[in-house]
Structures are given as C-alpha cells and as structure tokens.
Amino acid sequence: MATLELINLHCHRQQDVVGYDEARLTANGVARTYVIDKGGDKSLRGWNVEFTGSTTVVLDEMNGNNNTRLGSAPIHETGNPKTVDFKTTGAWYTLTFKVT
Structure with missing residues (x-):
C-alpha cells in the first residue's frame, strides 16, 4: 500500500476569463474545490490518500453545474514524477505531490 501526499496546486493560466476558477481536484474518489486565480497557489498539505x-x-x-475537465493523471506506487501538469487550450495547472 502507498500514500499519495498532495502538496500544492498552482494556477499558471486560469480557465475563466473573468473572475476566479473553481478548481475541483479529485483523488481516489475524494473531491475538494479551491477558488484560485492566475498565479495563485493552494496548499494541499494534510490531504493524504492511501492506495x-x-x-x-x-x-x-x-x-x-457545468464542469470542464482540465485533465487526469495516473499515479503509481513507484516511479512517479514530483509534479503533473493539467493543460488545455484555456488553462494550465501544476500539481505537486509525493508518494511514500
């Protein structure tokens, strides 16, 4: 069994042209929503997922009630990078994490 420790979500470019993004991150079936704008960071410390x-x-x-999928990333027990980018034509986010 491994533990995914989510560390930070950084917004390089937001999806919404006006206002803030409501970024919903889902890990192992648990979802959390963060209000974030361009250049913003959200600390995810304390959010650990066992898998x-x-x-x-x-x-x-x-x-x-509408959502735009910015991306998904498989996380494995071994051999992971420390970051993953979620990019579309309108948005760009970087998730920082570690697996122990």
Missing part, C-alpha cells in the same frame, strides 16, 4: 497499485487524480474547473 494500492495506482490511483487517478482528476482536475475539473467548475461553473455552476
């Missing part, structure tokens, strides 16, 4: 084999982290940008 076996692999799990998937998903980032959506919420607009009321």
Whole structure:
C-alpha cells in the first residue's frame, strides 16, 4: 500500500476569463474545490490518500453545474514524477505531490 501526499496546486493560466476558477481536484474518489486565480497557489498539505497499485487524480474547473475537465493523471506506487501538469487550450495547472 502507498500514500499519495498532495502538496500544492498552482494556477499558471486560469480557465475563466473573468473572475476566479473553481478548481475541483479529485483523488481516489475524494473531491475538494479551491477558488484560485492566475498565479495563485493552494496548499494541499494534510490531504493524504492511501492506495494500492495506482490511483487517478482528476482536475475539473467548475461553473455552476457545468464542469470542464482540465485533465487526469495516473499515479503509481513507484516511479512517479514530483509534479503533473493539467493543460488545455484555456488553462494550465501544476500539481505537486509525493508518494511514500
């Protein structure tokens, strides 16, 4: 069994043209939403997810009941990078994490 420790979410370029993004990060079925704007960081310290084999982290940008999928990334027990980028034509986020 491994533990995914989510560390930080950084917004390089937000999806919404006006206002803030409502970035919903889902890890192992648990979702949390963060209000963030361009250049912003959200500390995710304390959010740890236990998993076996692999799990998937998903980032959506919420607009009321509509969401835009910014990307998903498989996370494995071994051999992971320390960051993953979620990029679309309108948005760019970097998630920093570690697996122990």
